[in-house]
Amino acid sequence: MRTAIVVFPGSNCDRDAREAILDMGLGSVDMVWHDEDVFPEPPDLVILPGGFSYGDYLRSGALAARARIMKAVREHAMSGGLTLGICNGFQVLTETRLLPGALLPNSNLRFICGPCYLRVERNNTPFTRSFPDRQIVQFPIAHHEGLYFLPPDELEELEERHQVVFRYADPETREAGAEYSPNGALNGIAGIISREGNVLGLMPHPERATLKNLIRGTDGRGVWQSLGEHFGVFGVLGVREAVR
Amino acid sequence: MNKYRADVTVIPKDGVLDTQGKAVERTLQSHGYDAVTGVRVGKFIRLEIEAQDESAAGDIARSVADDLLVNNLIESYSFTLETPR
Numbered sequence: 001m002r003t004a005i006v007v008f009p010g011s012n013c014d015r016d017a018r019e020a021i022l023d024m025g026l027g028s029v030d031m032v033w034h035d036e037d038v039f040p041e042p043p044d045l046v047i048l049p050g051g052f053s054y055g056d057y058l059r060s061g062a063l064a065a066r067a068r069i070m071k072a073v074r075e076h077a078m079s080g081g082l083t084l085g086i087c088n089g090f091q092v093l094t095e096t097r098l099l100p101g102a103l104l105p106n107s108n109l110r111f112i113c114g115p116c117y118l119r120v121e122r123n124n125t126p127f128t129r130s131f132p133d134r135q136i137v138q139f140p141i142a143h144h145e146g147l148y149f150l151p152p153d154e155l156e157e158l159e160e161r162h163q164v165v166f167r168y169a170d171p172e173t174r175e176a177g178a179e180y181s182p183n184g185a186l187n188g189i190a191g192i193i194s195r196e197g198n199v200l201g202l203m204p205h206p207e208r209a210t211l212k213n214l215i216r217g218t219d220g221r222g223v224w225q226s227l228g229e230h231f232g233v234f235g236v237l238g239v240r241e242a243v244r
Numbered sequence: 245m246n247k248y249r250a251d252v253t254v255i256p257k258d259g260v261l262d263t264q265g266k267a268v269e270r271t272l273q274s275h276g277y278d279a280v281t282g283v284r285v286g287k288f289i290r291l292e293i294e295a296q297d298e299s300a301a302g303d304i305a306r307s308v309a310d311d312l313l314v315n316n317l318i319e320s321y322s323f324t325l326e327t328p329r
Contacts, residue, residue, distance in 0.1 A: 058287075059315055066312060095315065102318045109263050149260065149318060184261070 001027035001231040004043035006073065008034045008064045013050030013086060013207060020210035024224040026233055034067040044231055045082045046073055048089030050142070050205060060103060060145040061091030070096060082126055082227070083199045087143055090191070090201030099192060099201045100158060101150040106143070107184025113142040115216055116204055118190050119169035119176040121162075125193055126230040127200045128165060130222050136171050137219035139204035146183035146203045148190075155186060166191030166202050248293045248301035249326040252309055255286035260318045289313055301325055 003021055007014045018029045030040050034053075039046075053064035064070070070092075077083040077098050085093040093099040106112055115138050120131040131137070150158060158164065168188040169176035177188040183203070191202025206220030228234045256262040262284050269283035291308065295301035305323050314321045 058313070062312065062315070102315055104261060104318065105263050107261070107263055109267060147261065147263075151259065151317075184263075 001044050001228070001233050002030070002041055003027065003045045003047060004030045004032050004039045004041075005047045005049055006032050006034060006069055007049070008051065008053035008067060010053045010055055011049050011051035011088070013088075013205065016205070017047050017049050017086070017207040020207040020220065020224060023211055024221065024228060026224055026228050026231075032069060034064065034069050036069050036072075038072050039076075043076065043081070045084065045227060046076050048073070048083070048085040048092050049207075050087030050089060053088055053092065056088075056145070059091075059095065061088060061093075061095040064088070064092045065095035074098065077194075077199050080196065080198050082230075084127065084223075085199075085201040086205055086207065087141075087146075087203055090203055091145060093199060093201040098199050099194060100154060100163075101148055101192070103143075103145045103203070104147040104149050104184075105145050106147055106182075111142070111144045112146070112182050114140065116141045116182055116190075117169050117171040117180075118166045118204060119174065120165070120222075121167050121176070122165050122193070125165060125197055125200065126227060127193070127223055128226050130225040130229055134174070135222075136169055136174055137209075137222065138171070138217045139202075139206050139209045139220055140215065141182065141204045143183070143203055146185060147181075148185040148187075148192075148203075150186065158192065159187065161195060163192045163195065164189050165193050165200060166204065245294045245296060246301075246327075248295060248298065250291045250293055250301065250305040250323050251326070252289040252291065252305065252313060252321055252323040253286060254289065254309075254314050254319050254321045255284050257318055257320050286319070298325055298327060 120135045167176035168180040206223040209217045209220035264285035265283045293301045
């Protein structure tokens with residue numbers, strides 16, 4: 001399995017993502033500078049990492065979405081390649097329109113940083129297949145623009161098509177929804193997947209909940225475990241499963 | 245070619261939560277400005293455009309706004325062009 005992590009000026013979770021992937025034994029990682037035209041090798045997975053690309057100028061993710069490498073990212077995603085946008089990477093994916101919606105400033109107008117609880121709404125995606133159904137997980141969040149917004153009609157369609165993969169939740173009652181959004185996200189939406197099921201964006205950080213004995217929790221390992229299973233890295237499938 | 249100045253105003257669309265606008269409105273009302281409502285906080289962007297005439301400058305301004313300056317899912321915009329003296 002080969003992963004390409006795009007590095008924008010201002011990315012700051014690119015190396016966290018690399019360490020997570022290497023720790024999980026998911027194969028090789030290429031760090032790809034935003035100004036490149038192509039990936040050094042065709043990737044199985046492209047990650048748009050967290051951070052503050054271009055200082056979040058104009059709108060979070062807006063300038064990164066127009067970076068040179070994004071043509072290659074778009075081609076990868078449009079041809080069915082797995083693409084994962086975390087935090088700022090999710091904002092970039094909405095700005096490129098590879099995912100619907102927009103991330104607005106948090107409803108309390110503050111930068112929010114801390115652990116948060118999510119319910120896995122779908123475990124039939126390449127990113128979540130190792131999680132038990134409706135599992136509650138803890139991934140940290142760290143963002144100022146995390147309020148997921150979509151106009152009402154489109155939001156309804158998104159829900160009907162089951163594109164919500166992660167929803168903010170109460171770990172005690174296991175209920176999930178808008179009332180548990182730390183940032184005001186509509187319907188408690190923390191992460192969504194494309195209609196085709198190959199592009200995932202989420203605000204919380206699974207890569208920061210991966211290394212053991214680092215910070216609280218390792219629930220993020222489930223995301224990498226899922227990807228490893230999808231690509232047959234762990235021998236679960238016996239043979240490497242082709243995605244393209 | 246002439247030089248034009250485009251002043252672009254970007255504003256959150258109706259129905260899009262504008263937390264900054266709400267916060268400003270609350271503060272104004274707590275200062276006794278009961279007459280003030282509907283506060284929306286947006287952006288102001290100034291561009292200089294070289295173009296043959298005002299119509300061509302307007303086309304460029306619209307194109308720039310649609311391509312980058314504005315996310316039309318959440319924002320709307322207007323602009324004015326100042327003609328050269």
